[in-house]
Amino acid sequence: MMDSAPDPMARALEAALFAAEEPLDVRALGEMLGGADMREVAAALAGLRADYDTRGVRLVERGGRWHFETAPDLAHLLRREREQTRRLSRAATEVLAIVAYHEPVSRAEIEAIRGVQTSAGTLDVLMEAGWIAIAGRREVPGRPTIYATTPAFLDHFGLASRKDLPGIAELRAAGLLDRIDEAGDDELPAAASEQAGNPDERALD
Amino acid sequence: MMDSAPDPMARALEAALFAAEEPLDVRALGEMLGGADMREVAAALAGLRADYDTRGVRLVERGGRWHFETAPDLAHLLRREREQTRRLSRAATEVLAIVAYHEPVSRAEIEAIRGVQTSAGTLDVLMEAGWIAIAGRREVPGRPTIYATTPAFLDHFGLASRKDLPGIAELRAAGLLDRIDEAGDDELPAAASEQAGNPDERALD
Amino acid sequence: MQDGLLFAEATSQDDDWDGIAAPGPADDGALYLTIDGWEGPLDLLLELARRQKVDLRAISILALVDQYLTYIERAEAVKLELAADYLVMAAWLAYLKSALLLPREAQEEPSAQELALRLQIRLARLGAMREAAARLMARDRLGRDVFPRGAPEGLAIATRTRWRCDQFALIEAYGRVRARTAPVVHMVRERPVMTLESALARVSAMLGVAMDWMRLEDFLPPHADPQLRRSALASSFVAALELARLGRAELAQDEIFGALRLRRAG
Numbered sequence: 001m002m003d004s005a006p007d008p009m010a011r012a013l014e015a016a017l018f019a020a021e022e023p024l025d026v027r028a029l030g031e032m033l034g035g036a037d038m039r040e041v042a043a044a045l046a047g048l049r050a051d052y053d054t055r056g057v058r059l060v061e062r063g064g065r066w067h068f069e070t071a072p073d074l075a076h077l078l079r080r081e082r083e084q085t086r087r088l089s090r091a092a093t094e095v096l097a098i099v100a101y102h103e104p105v106s107r108a109e110i111e112a113i114r115g116v117q118t119s120a121g122t123l124d125v126l127m128e129a130g131w132i133a134i135a136g137r138r139e140v141p142g143r144p145t146i147y148a149t150t151p152a153f154l155d156h157f158g159l160a161s162r163k164d165l166p167g168i169a170e171l172r173a174a175g176l177l178d179r180i181d182e183a184g185d186d187e188l189p190a191a192a193s194e195q196a197g198n199p200d201e202r203a204l205d
Numbered sequence: 206m207m208d209s210a211p212d213p214m215a216r217a218l219e220a221a222l223f224a225a226e227e228p229l230d231v232r233a234l235g236e237m238l239g240g241a242d243m244r245e246v247a248a249a250l251a252g253l254r255a256d257y258d259t260r261g262v263r264l265v266e267r268g269g270r271w272h273f274e275t276a277p278d279l280a281h282l283l284r285r286e287r288e289q290t291r292r293l294s295r296a297a298t299e300v301l302a303i304v305a306y307h308e309p310v311s312r313a314e315i316e317a318i319r320g321v322q323t324s325a326g327t328l329d330v331l332m333e334a335g336w337i338a339i340a341g342r343r344e345v346p347g348r349p350t351i352y353a354t355t356p357a358f359l360d361h362f363g364l365a366s367r368k369d370l371p372g373i374a375e376l377r378a379a380g381l382l383d384r385i386d387e388a389g390d391d392e393l394p395a396a397a398s399e400q401a402g403n404p405d406e407r408a409l410d
Numbered sequence: 411m412q413d414g415l416l417f418a419e420a421t422s423q424d425d426d427w428d429g430i431a432a433p434g435p436a437d438d439g440a441l442y443l444t445i446d447g448w449e450g451p452l453d454l455l456l457e458l459a460r461r462q463k464v465d466l467r468a469i470s471i472l473a474l475v476d477q478y479l480t481y482i483e484r485a486e487a488v489k490l491e492l493a494a495d496y497l498v499m500a501a502w503l504a505y506l507k508s509a510l511l512l513p514r515e516a517q518e519e520p521s522a523q524e525l526a527l528r529l530q531i532r533l534a535r536l537g538a539m540r541e542a543a544a545r546l547m548a549r550d551r552l553g554r555d556v557f558p559r560g561a562p563e564g565l566a567i568a569t570r571t572r573w574r575c576d577q578f579a580l581i582e583a584y585g586r587v588r589a590r591t592a593p594v595v596h597m598v599r600e601r602p603v604m605t606l607e608s609a610l611a612r613v614s615a616m617l618g619v620a621m622d623w624m625r626l627e628d629f630l631p632p633h634a635d636p637q638l639r640r641s642a643l644a645s646s647f648v649a650a651l652e653l654a655r656l657g658r659a660e661l662a663q664d665e666i667f668g669a670l671r672l673r674r675a676g
Contacts, residue, residue, distance in 0.1 A: 011276065012279055015275040018559060074216065078224050097543035115449075115452025158550050166545040285566070288571075293574060298579050302587065319591070382592070
């Protein structure tokens, strides 16, 4: 099936990514290869990805980090013996989507979009899953905690970056991802909406 | 690198073996593939093994069970060594000095000279550093292990031989036997420092 | 995004969501049976809006308001305790409805049309997130649809320690051990003392040349250090007593703790 031997760098990258327990970025891979040029590593990765394109295993990049995973069309063969992934409540899936599409967001902002209060447990579930994390505080009165998605979120949902979030460009163009208080929600009755934060403030590191 | 797409069975085997947590035999693989013919599975496995022959990852069979593993010639890349420099602890330095002055010595003899118990870890550190080595056993009841310094010890400390170590009279002349009364910068009274520095070591009664 | 796509798709995907806790769209009759299934008034409004089966931007806010108010009335009729949120929303929607029915000129700022538009945007925003959540959950997910390597060898990081120690530290350590464990010999340091013999000789010699009473302190060595002075005082006192016993000196003391004086006898 393979017509020629891969070059040494491709072989080394292949071995490293197979052996790794975590996705690796270009810098880490370059260091493993004894300080290889990062552009060469990136080019070799692209070549390797193409090599595996049609196979049962693929090489993917998620948030700048690379890993091998099985091809999605073979899910039916592999799924049956594995424990079902944790089922998320509807509230949790919505909160996750809101964090992903609007990040960073405070709980008040999440509540303003959903029009309902969010129980602390919902955010906990998402943090426990490793998909969202505290990203600092918004510098407004009360200094509310703000949340953002993690690299594990990109890994889990197979996203190369947040730009790959389904429909995000269209939603942004339609103004549906605008800051809550820019839409003038203060006129609407909803408990949480009045507390939406100031869009000028940035997340703390 | 790959000239044609692998056939569906090869893809499925590839994914199954990749995702498996332990090596799988032909029967188990056939079952995963919905009851595929075992001869076909075996043939596909042989083809897959050939595919990976030159790559950074190989498909190998051991005792009738198949698994992927990284190519052995790349093992050095996957095992990164990080070197750190650490100052030898006060206790270990004392033990090393005693071995150097009194070799060969048993641990009991070292303890008798030091006046404190010596943890096994201290001798391990010195052996790991390559400065002392087991020199046999003393032919007394219990046949205790005895230790002596190594050529690496002489190299490291810039000594042509152990005879270059200053004798007791020279130590006294240099004031090194008086230091105990002077609470210098990092010098504590001996008993206190043994207990503070190494909880494993306790003064002998 | 095409108009209408948002809600049309969301409706069709509703049942496919992974782990929906609340009920999906059901028959009209079922809608009125419970209020617990709705995650707040906005959720209910969104569901009602979807039932219009048109683009949300073309939705009839008046019809939506009527539906909501009808829903709330019927819920109250079956003696459901309505959460305050639902009632506040109902009151606000009733106000919005009356404002929408007023002639445009008579309206205050913001106009009812503007408020209606904002409500529409809000519903669209929630709808968008709901649909996004569904699409996110339907992706090929790691651990559910695609799998990482089952038994990765792992990248070992072996830490090798290079121990640092120099010759001086080694020798010093040995010195320390030897000093610590050397047999201890106690030596009492020599201290300056005046013996009784020398005090006797000194006092009797001085009495020989003295003409009158002298204080005992005057017999002591003049520049002695304090320790020697104390010793000399004690020795000289005993010497004075001895000379008095031998009849060679007289002692006198005027008061208790007063100065002790002595002179040659005879």
